[in-house]
Amino acid sequence: MDSKIITKLVEIIGEKYVSTRPDVLLAYSSSASTGYDSIKPDAVVRPGNTEEISRILKIANEYKIPVIARSGGSSLQGEVIPKEGSLVVELMRLADVTLYEDLRSVKVGAGVTFGMLDKFLNKHDLWLPVYPESSLVCTIAGNVAVNGAGPGSSTEGCIAELVLGLEVVLPDGTVIQTGTEASPHVPGPFLRYAFGPDITGLFIGSLGSLGIITNVSVKVTKRMRQFHYETYGFETAEQAEKFLISLKQNDINAVFASIYEGRILNFFMDMLGEEYEIPEHDWPDFTVSITIGRMREDQLTSDVALAAKLCESHGGHVIGIRQLPQGEWDDRMRTFARSSYAHGWHWRILYHHQTPSNWHASVKVIWEVMDEYGLLGHTAGFQTGHSSYNFYPHLYFDPTDKEEEEKVKEAHVELSKRLFKTGAVPFKLAPYWVEGVEEMKDYLNFIKAIKQTLDPNGIMNPGVLGGL
Numbered sequence: 001m002d003s004k005i006i007t008k009l010v011e012i013i014g015e016k017y018v019s020t021r022p023d024v025l026l027a028y029s030s031s032a033s034t035g036y037d038s039i040k041p042d043a044v045v046r047p048g049n050t051e052e053i054s055r056i057l058k059i060a061n062e063y064k065i066p067v068i069a070r071s072g073g074s075s076l077q078g079e080v081i082p083k084e085g086s087l088v089v090e091l092m093r094l095a096d097v098t099l100y101e102d103l104r105s106v107k108v109g110a111g112v113t114f115g116m117l118d119k120f121l122n123k124h125d126l127w128l129p130v131y132p133e134s135s136l137v138c139t140i141a142g143n144v145a146v147n148g149a150g151p152g153s154s155t156e157g158c159i160a161e162l163v164l165g166l167e168v169v170l171p172d173g174t175v176i177q178t179g180t181e182a183s184p185h186v187p188g189p190f191l192r193y194a195f196g197p198d199i200t201g202l203f204i205g206s207l208g209s210l211g212i213i214t215n216v217s218v219k220v221t222k223r224m225r226q227f228h229y230e231t232y233g234f235e236t237a238e239q240a241e242k243f244l245i246s247l248k249q250n251d252i253n254a255v256f257a258s259i260y261e262g263r264i265l266n267f268f269m270d271m272l273g274e275e276y277e278i279p280e281h282d283w284p285d286f287t288v289s290i291t292i293g294r295m296r297e298d299q300l301t302s303d304v305a306l307a308a309k310l311c312e313s314h315g316g317h318v319i320g321i322r323q324l325p326q327g328e329w330d331d332r333m334r335t336f337a338r339s340s341y342a343h344g345w346h347w348r349i350l351y352h353h354q355t356p357s358n359w360h361a362s363v364k365v366i367w368e369v370m371d372e373y374g375l376l377g378h379t380a381g382f383q384t385g386h387s388s389y390n391f392y393p394h395l396y397f398d399p400t401d402k403e404e405e406e407k408v409k410e411a412h413v414e415l416s417k418r419l420f421k422t423g424a425v426p427f428k429l430a431p432y433w434v435e436g437v438e439e440m441k442d443y444l445n446f447i448k449a450i451k452q453t454l455d456p457n458g459i460m461n462p463g464v465l466g467g468l
């Protein structure tokens with residue numbers, strides 16, 4: 001990067017927060033995405049407020065420098081890995097938290113992680129009811145940028161459902177505020193759908209390709225303290241799926257709910273069962289693992305009893321092993337699905353949403369592809385929101401085996417193609433969906449038009465959103 005650009009950046013945020021040092025660039029060249037190659041940016045800046053970010057983007061636009069917004073760096077599909085010649089704008093210094101107790105909302109800077117926020121809210125007996133497994137490092141803004149989900153999402157849906165408004169710096173440096181806070185006279189964030197169309201939604205899941213989110217306003221609720229953890233066994237996938245749907249139909253508050261195949265559960269148990277103190281068990285073909293959460297004990301007791309009844313009415317039985325859901329709920333940093341870390345494998349993840357009644361279709365296709373390509377992997381996911389199931393299968397590879405890595409890349413694209421035909425939809429609009437799925441062309445053209453309008457020089461994280 002030209003030294004005169006670096007001088008301009010230093011003028012904006014000071015020498016201390018601009019770096020071109022090789023060791024610093026190396027640190028920002030990768031992320032938690034183990035299956036993607038690292039690329040060093042040309043420079044890293046660490047602005048401290050919205051005004052500085054606006055001025056930085058004006059410069060990036062003038063000199064047509066690719067910009068990568070980076071928060072926790074915990075994304076898993078290579079989204080935050082820099083491009084050649086790029087400028088990384090790291091947002092962790094934006095760490096303000098403002099609570100609006102009467103509005104049941106909170107506004108956080110782009111550098112606030114779920115862990116930091118949870119610590120703050122706990123003191124007020126509140127919480128943000130969606131809490132990704134990467135919460136100690138991942139930021140609320142980063143999660144909004146990828147439209148993530150996590151424990152809590154089985155009742156609340158993706159993080160999108162909780163967002164009330166965003167402050168965003170557009171690629172040309174203009175600062176906009178969405179939701180009720182677009183008015184200077186409101187007491188704080190209380191409604192997302194104000195001022196006409198849902199502009200907030202445009203930036204949710206935009207992967208840093210349409211602007212930089214500097215503040216996020218989200219709903220918070222009174223903290224649940226009553227939990228029950230349970231496992232339920234079934235002989236067929238259809239029984240397990242129907243049970244999951246019946247929990248929703250009967251308003252049982254399963255804050256985290258997953259269906260596991262027996263073979264996958266055995267695979268996870270071999271790796272981490274002992275660490276989680278899960279008793280040895282002859283797991284059935286299908287296990288539903290849930291955490292029920294309620295504000296009041298009487299509600300919890302009623303939910304637990306009804307869930308057992310529903311399980312039996314669908315031909316299942318209560319297994320009674322609680323350590324599995326409890327481990328998932330309490331220890332989100334190291335859930336079973338991340339067990340590949342324990343083995344040093346790399347992987348490609350394929351986020352998608354499926355309907356709970358079609359859970360078996362995703363699982364079938366994932367196994368078909370893994371078998372055809374001779375790969376190791378898993379089929380994990382969890383229920384999200386009203387009628388959706390969020391899958392994040394991993395395809396593993398040995399990082400020293402280049403042939404296997406290529407095979408995984410091919411299988412990844414093939415899998416997206418086949419999943420799309422089962423009725424699955426992309427969770428994050430990652431480029432492999434575009435490579436694999438012809439029918440998305442018109443939709444992508446529309447997104448392209450939006451991107452060109454907001455970012456005519458194509459500086460914001462080029463290539464990340466469906467390859468655009």
Ligand SMILES: Cc1cc2nc3c(=O)[nH]c(=O)nc-3n(C[C@H](O)[C@H](O)[C@H](O)COP(=O)(O)OP(=O)(O)OC[C@H]3O[C@@H](n4cnc5c(N)ncnc54)[C@H](O)[C@@H]3O)c2cc1C
Pocket residue numbers: 031032068069070071072073074075076079080091110131132133134137138139140141142143144145146147148149150151207208209211212213214333338461464
């Ligand atoms: C162990 C582990 C468990 C995980 N579990 C979950 C889980 O349960 N649920 C889940 O959803 N994800 C999970 N993830 C993935 C990851 O944590 C999420 O994608 C997370 O939301 C990324 O947030 P981040 O702050 O780390 O963002 P980054 O990785 O820094 O960035 C992610 C993307 O958002 C863009 N971006 C970041 N900040 C901004 C901003 N302020 N404005 C505009 N664009 C921005 C970046 O350019 C990039 O495209 C997990 C990851 C790991 C390593």
